[in-house]
Amino acid sequence: MVSNLMKFVVSHKKIPILHVNNMCCSKMRASLQRLKSHVPLGRNYSSLPGLIGNDIKSLHSVINPPIAKIRNIGIMAHIDAGKTTTTERILYYSGYTRSLGDVDDGDTVTDFMAQERERGITIQSAAVTFDWKGYRVNLIDTPGHVDFTLEVERCLRVLDGAVAVFDASAGVEAQTLTVWRQADKHRIPRICFLNKMDKTGASFKYAVESIREKLKAKPLLLQLPLGEGKAFKGVVDVVNKEKLLWNPNSDDGKDFVRNPLLEMSDPELLKETTEARNALIEQVADLDDEFADLVLGEFSENFDLLPAEKLQTAIRRVTLAQTAVPVLCGSALKNKGVQPLLDAVTVYLPSPEERNYEFLPWYKGDLCALAFKVLHDKQRGPLVFMRIYSGMIKPQLAIYNINGNCTERISRLLLPFADQHIEIPSLTAGNIALTVGLKHTATGDTIASSKSSALAAARRAETEGGKKHRRNNEAERLLLAGVEIPEPVFFCTIEPPSVAKQPDLDYVLKCLQREDPSLKVKLDADSGQTVLCGMGELHIEIIHDRIKREYGLETYLGPLQVAYRETILNAVRATDTLDRTLGDKRHLVTVELEVKPVETASVMPVIEYAGSVSEDLPTASQEAIENGIHSACLQGPLLGSPVQDVAVAVHSLVIHPGTSTTMISACVSRCIQKALKKADKQVLEPLMKLEVTVTRDYLSLVLADLAQRRGTIQEIQTRQENKIITGFVPLAEIMVGT
Numbered sequence: 001m002v003s004n005l006m007k008f009v010v011s012h013k014k015i016p017i018l019h020v021n022n023m024c025c026s027k028m029r030a031s032l033q034r035l036k037s038h039v040p041l042g043r044n045y046s047s048l049p050g051l052i053g054n055d056i057k058s059l060h061s062v063i064n065p066p067i068a069k070i071r072n073i074g075i076m077a078h079i080d081a082g083k084t085t086t087t088e089r090i091l092y093y094s095g096y097t098r099s100l101g102d103v104d105d106g107d108t109v110t111d112f113m114a115q116e117r118e119r120g121i122t123i124q125s126a127a128v129t130f131d132w133k134g135y136r137v138n139l140i141d142t143p144g145h146v147d148f149t150l151e152v153e154r155c156l157r158v159l160d161g162a163v164a165v166f167d168a169s170a171g172v173e174a175q176t177l178t179v180w181r182q183a184d185k186h187r188i189p190r191i192c193f194l195n196k197m198d199k200t201g202a203s204f205k206y207a208v209e210s211i212r213e214k215l216k217a218k219p220l221l222l223q224l225p226l227g228e229g230k231a232f233k234g235v236v237d238v239v240n241k242e243k244l245l246w247n248p249n250s251d252d253g254k255d256f257v258r259n260p261l262l263e264m265s266d267p268e269l270l271k272e273t274t275e276a277r278n279a280l281i282e283q284v285a286d287l288d289d290e291f292a293d294l295v296l297g298e299f300s301e302n303f304d305l306l307p308a309e310k311l312q313t314a315i316r317r318v319t320l321a322q323t324a325v326p327v328l329c330g331s332a333l334k335n336k337g338v339q340p341l342l343d344a345v346t347v348y349l350p351s352p353e354e355r356n357y358e359f360l361p362w363y364k365g366d367l368c369a370l371a372f373k374v375l376h377d378k379q380r381g382p383l384v385f386m387r388i389y390s391g392m393i394k395p396q397l398a399i400y401n402i403n404g405n406c407t408e409r410i411s412r413l414l415l416p417f418a419d420q421h422i423e424i425p426s427l428t429a430g431n432i433a434l435t436v437g438l439k440h441t442a443t444g445d446t447i448a449s450s451k452s453s454a455l456a457a458a459r460r461a462e463t464e465g466g467k468k469h470r471r472n473n474e475a476e477r478l479l480l481a482g483v484e485i486p487e488p489v490f491f492c493t494i495e496p497p498s499v500a501k502q503p504d505l506d507y508v509l510k511c512l513q514r515e516d517p518s519l520k521v522k523l524d525a526d527s528g529q530t531v532l533c534g535m536g537e538l539h540i541e542i543i544h545d546r547i548k549r550e551y552g553l554e555t556y557l558g559p560l561q562v563a564y565r566e567t568i569l570n571a572v573r574a575t576d577t578l579d580r581t582l583g584d585k586r587h588l589v590t591v592e593l594e595v596k597p598v599e600t601a602s603v604m605p606v607i608e609y610a611g612s613v614s615e616d617l618p619t620a621s622q623e624a625i626e627n628g629i630h631s632a633c634l635q636g637p638l639l640g641s642p643v644q645d646v647a648v649a650v651h652s653l654v655i656h657p658g659t660s661t662t663m664i665s666a667c668v669s670r671c672i673q674k675a676l677k678k679a680d681k682q683v684l685e686p687l688m689k690l691e692v693t694v695t696r697d698y699l700s701l702v703l704a705d706l707a708q709r710r711g712t713i714q715e716i717q718t719r720q721e722n723k724i725i726t727g728f729v730p731l732a733e734i735m736v737g738t
Ligand SMILES: Nc1nc2c(ncn2[C@@H]2O[C@H](COP(=O)(O)OP(=O)(O)OP(=O)(O)O)[C@@H](O)[C@H]2O)c(=O)[nH]1
Pocket: 026, 077, 078, 079, 080, 081, 082, 083, 084, 085, 086, 103, 104, 120, 121, 122, 142, 143, 144, 145, 195, 196, 197, 198, 199, 330, 331, 332, 333, 334
């Protein structure tokens, strides 16, 4: 299996042409099967009275449950760990679906896009709402493929808790590390689910160890597996000292029994579980003072007397404090262990009010929401997914978009049920809503009830938020953390079938960009062609496919090219003068500047001014200088690729009165290009971080292949029967079709 992570490093080597397909084998098999049986799906809308439709069984009449009973949960993992399979089981057991979906048959609920069903992968995360034992769970299935990392990030920041799914035979994998770090960044409490316990090679111990070592997390073993691989038949609940066995004859896993462990029938297992429980109690006591006092006081003589509820409450506290992570196990495919996982979600993960969002008091109960996803529906126009942090949303409500500085009206309000959407009259804080009618709201926008409400919140932020919020301008203070969009690594030209269709293509690309900010569209100044820039081959392929399927526009892609970058290795100075008379006006600028390399990676040039320049520099002139610097860095002298990791110091600037800002920009830009030409230059190429799992027999063959692809090996580890190679390979060497 190959997984990856992008990085830019310096390299000058010549690039040989090689062929590799980095899709893993099981996915390719699945995609072949699926192509035969695909049935395209549209999105359905139903109004409240017709709510209990064929696919929707469990939406309770309670549309706005008490906030303490809401769980906004994400499922995150490495590709293929079983997120979608686990989600399908969750939906089935919660009563949301009536039959079990299967990724290998292409009939899952959350992977509803045609491409997802055909390929068996999750591309767009879908939000699903269901109820479990009196709790409202909003669950978001996130993609694991590296090309869709932005989708994961976008969804993670609106979650209150997450379930990290692992393949128990592989433990922590490359993409798990990435999503784990993303969850750390947004401070999201987590539960770990060691899936695939039925798989040959599954090892509970190994997977737990990898969580400890690679994620540097403290695993709390709330369960132990009953058997591993083919022998896996259930789990032991360590907290309650119970055995959970699934009926081997049941084909949907609904049927399982929970029995207390007894000395008479299970002496060995009881001993092992008691030891595990004692270790768990000690571990939690080490992390939680309140629990330590309780244990050392009343129960120090005999931990067996400690009630399960007290232990659960303490586990909940440490999970919310993110000082440890509960670990559960099971096999989603074999329908074992999913119901206890759902129980754990409600017991250990936080409700929206238990997250300390510092901006909430500033709104004083007024509307504050974050648009975290935009979808384009052919009939309804843009559908915006929103996380409501405070206040309420209703149909016909006018809202103020802080980022766009505009007011828009919500026409309809829906509860998202994957490809089914239920029309509702209102939705309150803590929930995830789907709105219709917002034409200007884009992914990442912050929503308030009105401009005056946003300004009042800004004032409170200034008085209550301390220095941190005083630094920024009024609007910035209120914006909920934005998604960092990574730089694209691939690009290709895209052409409509005829020139007359160019406006259609422009419109489609605009719609797709609102949904997916990691897709960039440029116009090639030399050829006049439209250029698509994306996060990977799969990303561009999917976009191409969607343009055809969803918008009925056949387009032609040019060859896929790697997005190189350029940098310089030494500092150079240059001077330039622009003297032009246009009509009766003389424009005269002289600039002296220095372009130098910087240590820390920076896509945008770092700009510095000498004291004599910055003194009395009018804002318009400063903007003109910066525009000139940015435009010059868009095209480096070697390949015409963007220049990065540079700083520009403006040493002197003389502007003749009456000189236009365009001329200032032009002079600065020309001066920088002159300096860049003089400097020692280097091309930067994107590298993929690879993790290759290979049996011992093939190790030398794979190493030779990686060497041929100019790969750098970081380490080779042993995992049971397999060798795990990690390293970097230039992206250009692992493109499909090269
Ligand atoms: N043996 C075994 N296989 C499983 C289990 N869960 C999932 N699988 C298989 O693993 C493969 C990947 O499952 P998915 O549910 O699509 O995994 P995913 O993490 O959603 O994948 P992406 O959405 O593409 O990231 C499929 O072939 C599943 O049938 C399990 O518990 N045991």
